Amino acid sequence: MGILIVVASLSGNTRELGRQIAERCRAAGHAVHWQEADDLRQPAPLAADEADLVLLGSWTDNAGRTPAEMKAWVAGIAGLGQRPRQVAVFGTGETQWGQEYYCGAVHRLIRxxxxxxxxxxxxxxxxxxxHAAAIDAWTDAVLAHYRSTTDADHRRHHA
Structure with missing residues (x-):
């Protein structure tokens, strides 16, 4: 499977989380392509609509908002007419700014x-x-969900 991981990271926390997810995906035998959300000068290593699965990682800006670089990446793929087939979202946050804002960007991207x-x-x-166990469990669950979704689609279209 071709996986595109796109990361927006301010302090490096989300980037490190993405690296651990990428390692788990590679260990499971998948081709992983990495893109920094704020590096729009470089062509994407894999188009968002050509990836089997897109994993978006983001930190959360003030009041639970999605940071500008992730918004720009999303706008960029929309401008190209790319709509990812399957998207899963991960992120980092800080509860000290209020539980209602914690990982707000994650929830906004999911919606x-x-x-x-x-x-x-x-x-x-x-x-x-x-954290390592939670990251591995989440990555494994996402990969299993992808397989079950695509298997269901395959059966539905060929039954």
């Missing part, structure tokens, strides 16, 4: 893309065995 995948939310920098 925008009508994603049926569960979110992965990590407070600040992913670290320790508990």
């Amino acid at each position: 925008y893309f009508h994603s049926g995948y569960p979110p992965l939310e990590i407070e600040q920098m992913p670290h320790g065995e508990r």
